[in-house]
Amino acid sequence: MKPPDGPTESRLGRVIPIVEARREAQSDDTREKSRGKGGDKASEPELVSLYEKHRKIHPRSVSGLFATWRWAMVWATQIFFYGLPWLTWNGRQAVLFELETRRFYLFELVFYPQDFVYLAGLLVISALALFLFTAVAGRVWCGYACPQTVYTELFMWIERRVEGERHHRMRRDAGRINADYVWRKTLKHIIWGLLALWTGFTFVGYFVPIQVLGFDLLSLRMGPWEGFWVLFYAFATYGNAGWLREQVCKYMCPYARFQSAMFDSGTLIVGYDTKRGEPRGARSRKQDPATLGLGSCVDCTLCVQVCPVGIDIRDGLQYECISCAACIDACDTVMKRVGYAPGLIRYATEDTLANPGGNRSLRKTLLRPRVLIYSGLLAAICLAFVLSMWLRVPLKVDVIRDRATLSRVIEDGVIENVYRLHLMNASEKAQRLRIDVSGLPGLSVPEAERLSPLLAPAQAVNVVIHVHLSPDEVLAAGSHPIQFTIQEIDAHDIRVLEKSVFLVPR
Amino acid sequence: MSDADFFNELWTYFIAIITVVGMLACALLLWQQGRQKVAAPGDADNTTGHVWDGDLRELNNPLPRWWMWMFYLTVVFSLGYLVVYPGLTTYRGSFGWTSAGAYELERAALEKQIAPLYAGFTAKSAEQLGQDPEAMAVGGRLFLNNCAQCHGSDARGSKGFPNLTDSDWLYGGSAEAIRTSITDGRNGFMPPMGDAIGGEDAARNVAQYVLSLSGRENDPVRANLGRSKFSACAACHGADGKGNPLLGAPNLTDRIWLHGGREADIVQTIMQGRSGTMPVHKDRLTEAQIHVLTGYLMKISGASEAATPVASTKP
Numbered sequence: 001m002k003p004p005d006g007p008t009e010s011r012l013g014r015v016i017p018i019v020e021a022r023r024e025a026q027s028d029d030t031r032e033k034s035r036g037k038g039g040d041k042a043s044e045p046e047l048v049s050l051y052e053k054h055r056k057i058h059p060r061s062v063s064g065l066f067a068t069w070r071w072a073m074v075w076a077t078q079i080f081f082y083g084l085p086w087l088t089w090n091g092r093q094a095v096l097f098e099l100e101t102r103r104f105y106l107f108e109l110v111f112y113p114q115d116f117v118y119l120a121g122l123l124v125i126s127a128l129a130l131f132l133f134t135a136v137a138g139r140v141w142c143g144y145a146c147p148q149t150v151y152t153e154l155f156m157w158i159e160r161r162v163e164g165e166r167h168h169r170m171r172r173d174a175g176r177i178n179a180d181y182v183w184r185k186t187l188k189h190i191i192w193g194l195l196a197l198w199t200g201f202t203f204v205g206y207f208v209p210i211q212v213l214g215f216d217l218l219s220l221r222m223g224p225w226e227g228f229w230v231l232f233y234a235f236a237t238y239g240n241a242g243w244l245r246e247q248v249c250k251y252m253c254p255y256a257r258f259q260s261a262m263f264d265s266g267t268l269i270v271g272y273d274t275k276r277g278e279p280r281g282a283r284s285r286k287q288d289p290a291t292l293g294l295g296s297c298v299d300c301t302l303c304v305q306v307c308p309v310g311i312d313i314r315d316g317l318q319y320e321c322i323s324c325a326a327c328i329d330a331c332d333t334v335m336k337r338v339g340y341a342p343g344l345i346r347y348a349t350e351d352t353l354a355n356p357g358g359n360r361s362l363r364k365t366l367l368r369p370r371v372l373i374y375s376g377l378l379a380a381i382c383l384a385f386v387l388s389m390w391l392r393v394p395l396k397v398d399v400i401r402d403r404a405t406l407s408r409v410i411e412d413g414v415i416e417n418v419y420r421l422h423l424m425n426a427s428e429k430a431q432r433l434r435i436d437v438s439g440l441p442g443l444s445v446p447e448a449e450r451l452s453p454l455l456a457p458a459q460a461v462n463v464v465i466h467v468h469l470s471p472d473e474v475l476a477a478g479s480h481p482i483q484f485t486i487q488e489i490d491a492h493d494i495r496v497l498e499k500s501v502f503l504v505p506r
Numbered sequence: 507m508s509d510a511d512f513f514n515e516l517w518t519y520f521i522a523i524i525t526v527v528g529m530l531a532c533a534l535l536l537w538q539q540g541r542q543k544v545a546a547p548g549d550a551d552n553t554t555g556h557v558w559d560g561d562l563r564e565l566n567n568p569l570p571r572w573w574m575w576m577f578y579l580t581v582v583f584s585l586g587y588l589v590v591y592p593g594l595t596t597y598r599g600s601f602g603w604t605s606a607g608a609y610e611l612e613r614a615a616l617e618k619q620i621a622p623l624y625a626g627f628t629a630k631s632a633e634q635l636g637q638d639p640e641a642m643a644v645g646g647r648l649f650l651n652n653c654a655q656c657h658g659s660d661a662r663g664s665k666g667f668p669n670l671t672d673s674d675w676l677y678g679g680s681a682e683a684i685r686t687s688i689t690d691g692r693n694g695f696m697p698p699m700g701d702a703i704g705g706e707d708a709a710r711n712v713a714q715y716v717l718s719l720s721g722r723e724n725d726p727v728r729a730n731l732g733r734s735k736f737s738a739c740a741a742c743h744g745a746d747g748k749g750n751p752l753l754g755a756p757n758l759t760d761r762i763w764l765h766g767g768r769e770a771d772i773v774q775t776i777m778q779g780r781s782g783t784m785p786v787h788k789d790r791l792t793e794a795q796i797h798v799l800t801g802y803l804m805k806i807s808g809a810s811e812a813a814t815p816v817a818s819t820k821p
Contacts, residue, residue: 047543052568193813251570406656420650420659462650464659 056173058232059156060166060305065327066143073144074153082198085205090428097207105456109389110426110458114396121385128381130255132374134262137347138269142255143324148248151199151241152308153361155192162188165303191243193234193488246309250320260319265350266365270323272303272314272345273353280314284419285338296344300334303327303345358418394427397486402464405504413471417502421463423486425455432489435465439482440502442470451489467502476506518595524595533581540574570645617792624794627801633683635801636808645802648795652787661806665766666782671806674762678751679807684800689793691786700740706777712736713772719747719759722767780783 020053087094089107096105104111111118133140142149163169163184172181189413205213207231210228222230240248249256263269273296280297283289289296297314304312306326311318313327332342349365365371402418425431433452437443449465467482469475479501488494544554544566556564577734592599615805627641635641650659656667677683677692703709708731715732717724736747742755749757756764765771765780787796 048566048568049543050539050566050568051571051574053571247570247572251573257697402654402659404654404656405660405664407660408664409660418660418662420654462646466660 005414024042037135047116054202054247057308057310058166058169058173059308059326060302060330061160062326062329064332066325067329067366070144070149070153070324074150076146077145078154082202085202085210087194093209093211096209099207101424105458108428109392110394110428112396112424112426114424115426117393118385118389121381121388123380125378125385128374128378131262131380132371134259135264135267135368135370135374137323138263138267139255139259139321139323142249142322146322148240148245148253149322149324151237152245155241156308158191158195159183161186162191176440181379183261189242196234196238196242197230199237200232203233204229228424246320249309249322256319264368264370265354266368268347268349268365269317270313270321270325270328271317271348271350271353272297273343273348274314274316275353277314278343296335296340298334298338302330302334306330316348393488393494393496395431395433395488395494395496396422396426397484397496397498398422398424399484399500401500407505409505410468415469415471415504417467417469419465419467419484419500421452421465421484421486423452423455423458423463424460425458427494428457430457431455431494434487434489435463436485436487437467438485440469440473440475440480442473443482443502444468444470469502469504475499475504477504515596522594522597525588529581529584533578536574536577536664538580624792624798627798628794632685632797632801632803632804635798636805640802641798641801642805645798645805648791648799649802652791653799661803666764668764669762670803672762673807674757674760675807676749676751676754676756676764679804681800681804683751683797684803687784688791688796688799689786689788692754692782692784694784694787696742696755696775696780696781697740698777700777703735703776706773708732709733709776710769712739712776714767716747716758716772717769720761721759722761 056089084095089105092105094105094107096149097222098104102384104115130141149378157168158400163172172184175181187224187446201213201217202210206224207229213222213226216226244252277295277297278293279293280299281292281294283292303314304310304327306329308324308326309320309322311320328345328347331345335342335344398421400420400422402420405418408416421435423433431452432454434454435445435450437445444467446466446468449463452463453461455461480503482500482502484498484500486496486498530714533544553563554566558564573670588594588597591603598604598624598736623640623644627635627638627644630638630641635645649661653661653670657670658667659671669672673679675683676694677687681805700706700709703712709755711728711732713732714724714728715730718729737745739747741751742753743758744755745757749755756762764782765775791799
């Protein structure tokens with residue numbers, strides 16, 4: 001830690017640029033207006049509201065390396081999302097989360113509520129992966145894979161097809177409402193609505209067999225709950241991707257609020273190279289910037305125009321930035337056009353931006369303790385997860401000792417206890433189980449009860465089992481631990497051991 | 507029992523006032539904050555002018571205005587909620603909604619949903635249901651949920667709770683008798699007979715006689731002495747000790763002992779009497795459910811010892 005030598009500088013140094021950025025980006029229009037009036041009120045205190053009016057952002061389309069990557073991710077995630085429910089496996093939907101019967105089917109696997117620990121494992125893995133990727137490369141999740149980004153990208157693509165490029169949209173929104181305005185807006189919202197409905201339909205298709213759902217939809221017999229959730233999810237998609245967009249990232253998303261805790265100066269961010277770019281300014285292509293005393297930035301403001309959250313990246317790291325790298329693509333295009341080297345805005349760490357000379361290599365960035373610890377934990381939990389899935393026995397057993405009958409003595413002094421076995425077939429094959437009991441000498445299950453009824457795939461059955469203790473064994477009154485072994489007759493690897501107790505009466 | 511048994515009525519007003527005033531205060535705060543403006547010292551610095559510790563300055567990080575309108579919406583929603591639902595203590599809500607009413611509705615909906623299934627069952631006699639695997643699966647689940655608590659998961663009962671898998675029935679094994687037992691319950695009562703018989707020693711003699719009735723090992727001398735005293739028992743159990751299903755008096759000539767078959771158990775029964783209660787089920791179960799249970803019980807009592815209730819849930 002540095003001594004609090006210049007605390008004002010160092011503490012606020014990280015805060016103020018963020019603030020400035022917002023105020024500058026807040027509205028190009030207002031700034032221009034105030035400039036137009038010629039009144040420079042910067043020094044006078046002004047009264048501002050605690051609430052902010054919504055400003056519509058009209059991002060310009062962008063192409064380039066990172067835009068291509070984002071589109072690749074859109075394709076990958078959406079083929080996955082829209083396509084998965086249509087796959088069949090063993091004569092049923094390959095991925096189906098049946099809430100009504102509480103059985104989750106995932107290809108070969110059948111999950112019961114008892115398997116909830118796997119969901120917890122999956123969530124831990126997701127969280128750790130998010131921590132790791134954030135520590136290494138900042139908000140890459142936000143920029144490329146987050147559903148909010150993906151659907152916004154799709155919706156903006158539709159918007160551009162119908163309403164045209166940024167300047168067309170801005171002009172139309174600022175102008176009069178005429179026939180052109182109405183039909184373009186109507187068409188846009190109809191297409192948005194259809195895409196949103198398809199998304200909602202697909203989402204519900206993960207919980208209700210999608211082919212049945214489609215049939216019900218066509219014959220207008222969809223149940224009230226299915227209908228509600230299709231519409232709800234469609235509405236959420238339409239609202240979030242069509243209307244709210246960056247508002248979700250800036251105000252609603254919790255990740256935006258805590259991601260700064262995972263950032264440090266070695267994290268890759270979308271950064272503007274101030275040292276190289278400043279002072280910015282327009283210049284002719286023939287002029288040498290060095291003689292004009294200018295940096296590389298030609299102040300074309302394309303980086304601001306393409307930004308989906310409406311910030312100016314040249315003001316430094318801001319919490320609104322979702323690391324989508326649209327500004328990088330835009331800037332590199334311009335740099336190429338004017339004949340400068342690309343990378344004025346680039347993925348870089350704060351360290352490298354501060355010390356262009358000091359070569360902090362990627363290896364050094366990756367070999368930080370924070371990254372190593374996240375990676376280690378992630379690898380360990382992934383391994384444990386895969387192993388436990390591999391070793392998972394597709395059979396669930398609950399042994400419930402009968403509450404009504406503690407213990408009874410039947411013919412010839414045999415002591416009998418009653419148990420209720422809840423057998424759940426967590427596989428796609430029929431199972432017949434053999435039930436054995438051990439833990440005390442002279443313990444047995446009547447021969448007629450040792451075989452369970454045939455369990456159909458994914459079926460659960462309650463079986464009542466009597467356990468007998470031979471009168472030859474003299475045991476102290478009270479409870480004795482015993483163990484049930486439930487074994488699939490044909491498959492040796494399907495075997496479950498369950499503990500219980502045997503009561504001996506006084 | 508009403509709320510007033512726990513609360514002074516004043517409390518209900520107290521709580522209602524706090525609820526409403528709290529909501530109005532939220533709305534007022536929103537309104538006041540929405541109008542308030544703070545001084546921003548300069549364009550370059552978006553702070554509110556509040557400074558702590560010399561250098562810690564409060565930023566104005568403005569909330570979007572649509573979000574503020576959502577806050578207003580929550581207040582409106584709460585007020586609407588309080589009009590519709592009984593949130594303000596003694597006020598019952600404009601639709602008279604109660605949790606018990608909601609339960610009744612859900613239950614009625616469920617019964618309507620399963621009515622076709624049960625209609626198929628009620629069309630059959632209790633005996634025929636035994637041949638219907640689906641009815642037996644439903645019966646098994648009903649048994650585990652409603653009967654197993656006393657009679658055991660395997661229906662074989664325990665001391666004081668009759669075994670339902672044998673052919674012995676205290677109140678008769680006809681479908682009608684079983685249905686009545688479930689519907690209206692039973693109150694089995696044997697009065698203490700110690701005084702009528704003449705003390706513990708006489709009771710022991712009677713116990714030996716009772717043992718002889720079921721052909722078990724007994725002391726013939728004492729049994730003979732007990733025989734003369736058995737007339738006191740014959741009123742219910744009959745002169746031959748075969749019991750009386752009208753009274754629920756057990757048959758003493760078989761080897762089934764509800765309260766224990768050792769001499770000491772029998773003496774205790776004679777001296778202190780016994781009582782047993784089978785609760786009424788007509789409020790818990792529908793007539794159709796009782797019908798299915800009757801069929802199920804007739805099946806498992808007629809079947810061999812190995813019959814075990816098996817209930818399965820749908821895959």
